[in-house]
Amino acid sequence: MTDRYDAIVVGVGGMGSAAVAHLADRSADVLGLERYDVPHGYGSSHGSTRIFRLAYYEGSAYVPLLRRADELWRDLEVDHDRKLLYRTGSIDAGPADDPLVERSRESCAEHDLEYERLSSAELSERYPGYDLPEGYEAIYQPDGGFLVPEQCIVAHVDRAHRAGATIRARERVVDWRPTADGGVRVETDYDAYEADRLVITAGAWAARFVDALEGIAVPERQVLAWLQPRVPEHFEPDRFPVWNLQVPEGRYYGFPVHDVPGFKFGRYHHREETVDPDAFEREPTQADERLLREFAEGYFPEGAGPTMGLQTCLFTNTPDGHFVLDTLPDHPQVTVAAGFSGHGFKFASVIGEIAADLALEGETTHPIEQFSIDRF
Numbered sequence: 001m002t003d004r005y006d007a008i009v010v011g012v013g014g015m016g017s018a019a020v021a022h023l024a025d026r027s028a029d030v031l032g033l034e035r036y037d038v039p040h041g042y043g044s045s046h047g048s049t050r051i052f053r054l055a056y057y058e059g060s061a062y063v064p065l066l067r068r069a070d071e072l073w074r075d076l077e078v079d080h081d082r083k084l085l086y087r088t089g090s091i092d093a094g095p096a097d098d099p100l101v102e103r104s105r106e107s108c109a110e111h112d113l114e115y116e117r118l119s120s121a122e123l124s125e126r127y128p129g130y131d132l133p134e135g136y137e138a139i140y141q142p143d144g145g146f147l148v149p150e151q152c153i154v155a156h157v158d159r160a161h162r163a164g165a166t167i168r169a170r171e172r173v174v175d176w177r178p179t180a181d182g183g184v185r186v187e188t189d190y191d192a193y194e195a196d197r198l199v200i201t202a203g204a205w206a207a208r209f210v211d212a213l214e215g216i217a218v219p220e221r222q223v224l225a226w227l228q229p230r231v232p233e234h235f236e237p238d239r240f241p242v243w244n245l246q247v248p249e250g251r252y253y254g255f256p257v258h259d260v261p262g263f264k265f266g267r268y269h270h271r272e273e274t275v276d277p278d279a280f281e282r283e284p285t286q287a288d289e290r291l292l293r294e295f296a297e298g299y300f301p302e303g304a305g306p307t308m309g310l311q312t313c314l315f316t317n318t319p320d321g322h323f324v325l326d327t328l329p330d331h332p333q334v335t336v337a338a339g340f341s342g343h344g345f346k347f348a349s350v351i352g353e354i355a356a357d358l359a360l361e362g363e364t365t366h367p368i369e370q371f372s373i374d375r376f
Helices: 014-025 060-078 099-110 120-126 149-162 203-208 286-299 345-361
Strands: 003-010 030-033 050-052 085-087 090-095 116-119 136-141 145-147 166-168 173-178 184-188 192-200 218-227 242-247 250-255 263-267 307-317 324-328 331-338
Touching: 003 014, 003 184, 003 345, 014 030, 014 149, 014 192, 014 345, 030 149, 030 192, 050 060, 050 242, 050 345, 060 085, 060 099, 060 149, 060 345, 090 099, 090 120, 099 136, 099 242, 116 120, 120 136, 149 166, 149 345, 173 331, 184 331, 192 345, 203 307, 203 331, 218 286, 242 286, 263 286, 286 307, 324 345, 331 345
Parallel strands: 003 030, 003 192, 030 166, 090 242, 192 331
Antiparallel strands: 050 145, 085 145, 090 136, 116 136, 173 184, 184 192, 218 263, 218 307, 242 250, 250 263, 324 331
């Protein structure tokens, strides 16, 4: 006999775990389905650290969501036995006239965020791990830092369990379809389940469940490096804010040493490799390492010691780099949260809240107009 739930969540990673927790907190009878382990290293929500920042060059409209995400991360941390959000401050840097720097400053000014504008010399004097060229500038915002993604997922799942949610790992969703009564039927490689509402938070696999995302939510191979610092004290969390940096070679981002050996960093859209999430080169190559090492030697030379680790993950990019947060026009019982384009994890706590709003109420008070699925 088919089980019936108030809501089913497909994918229990960063976004899905938050959605399950928020739905369960509202007394919904919710089922979470995850094809891998909880948490796992096959998608977009792993790798020890994820940047959290309020200065937001991608668009100042994101800042209210970030403020709410900050509140929700702190609330989640109260119930968890490990710290989830570490404050280091954040740096957005590049040539003085680069849009990254100016848009970061504008987001701070528009939302009354505390910030400082630093020259490259001032930045290096305060934080010696940075060695940026003359003529570069940085926006420093003190509330930034990093999240611990695997523990964030664990904390959301623990909260969901305490509220009565059922989560099934190692169970792959094969398909879903609407039912005659306005609900959904979800088939897996084990069983079939029915629910009044469906939330799709399937990351790089989202387009397989939502036809409208085909060619819109596109998976991309990403590689991160961890290098041994030559001057370790310059790369500790209290001396090395998280950062985004625009240079002629591209846009890069990075973190202080935390939890595992090495100063961590990566290049946005690493080698611009669109991939099938089930069939791509997961093992980093020497070419991946060279690309990243050359950058570190040029801009963070004190951090460019021996390689400690390399790891792949997946971005899921939309054409405009903004998220998809919406219900399906033809199936309003289905909520989609997808296409986080390499900058979404920091929002996971509030994305879960929004997904629960859309699933249970059909609307949300959060400003998500720019994330509609039909804008493409």
